[in-house]
Amino acid sequence: MSKFIKAAVASSILAASVMGAGAAQAATASADATANILEQVTVTSDGSDLAFGTIVTGTAASTVAVASDGTATCGTGLVCTGTTSSAGFDVTGTTGETVDVSADATVTLTNPDGDDMTASLSPSVSTIVLDGTDGFAVGGTLNVAANQADGLYEGTFSVTVDYQ
């Protein structure tokens, strides 16, 4: 008898799928079926990036601000045209779960000659209670110096979704 039970338990993994189809005679053997369901989070770019558009510098320092809705405010002395956008991200997770959003406060952009520019960043939200259609945007303010030097200015900024 004990041998039979052992055999039944050993084959319970196979039996599980058969039982689902209605093989009820296996019910005398008890076996644990475990499935570890994990709560997940996903963070994805929604395809839009933080873009300051086309800017013509002036002879004085100024700024270009991109709000979290993507609209730009052109500083005094600058000419701004072209498409601007904020960086957008989608977040999914378990409904009702609370997450915090944080981003670097400032990012420094440097060119190969060592010239730099800074931009300050601001996420559109600081806390999200997930409801299935969640996302946030990151806007920023670019500080443009007078007669900003030529070169490829590069910078990275980090954005994290934090679980408490």
Next chain:
Amino acid sequence: MTFSSISRLSKALAGSAIAASAMFMVPAPAQAAGDLLVAPTRIVLDGQRGTEIILNNIGAETATYRISLELRRMSKEGRLTAVTPEEANQIEQAAKAMIRYAPRRVTLPPNQPQAIRIGVRAPQDLPDGEYRVHMLFRAIPKAKSVTEQTNPEGGFSIALTPIYGVTIPVIVRQGNLQATAGIANGRIEEDKEGKSFAFDLSRSGDRSTYGEIRVTKPGLDEPLLVARGIAVYPEVSSRKVALPIPNEIAEQLKGPVSIEYYEPRNSGGGLIAKTQMVLR
């Protein structure tokens, strides 16, 4: 859980200057990648048993992810603020030293999950208490190709690359720890992000509290507001909780309400704290 919104991340901006005193910027691609899925979203390690965290590349391109342990401290405002290695106190240093995990860097093709094994090796004489790190998952930006680095002659360009990721808490508890919590000072606040329901969540004892906030109104079957995953960590005795709410919920909340703080269902679902108050 919609995966339809997954999109490849690319581009930032680039530009070119024309006149001597003018700069002229136009968008151009700067590479980035790193759409990701992480599960679970919170880990409590009791004793020596380890566990696994799933990291999945849900982007459209192969990406390399780095997994690191970060120290964060909860502020009175309820935010998790970064702590540099120099600022770390003994408890934080001990937490970082006892967590073992691998791999720490992984390159994944699209839709390829990877298990990150995590365990704890506590020293023999570890004092009782709660130890915590925050595990950060994020993509490493790809090196830019030569063509993208070519600068237009006499020009000016700019490329801003976002590196985005997720942090989850990893908690180790040593000894028999207790904590209680209290709720006070419920209010409706408004700032540039919109309206929020705020209150003070206090805590005493030698461990954190964690759970779900439910705000109910007499006569209504369903809670008006449910927010899961609210923690008060041992470094603070009280924190502010601010939950964003739409205007109609803000209107409905006015009057008598009951605010309840429950443990998560998978650890019993017991009531931690409950307070009744009248909101204006």
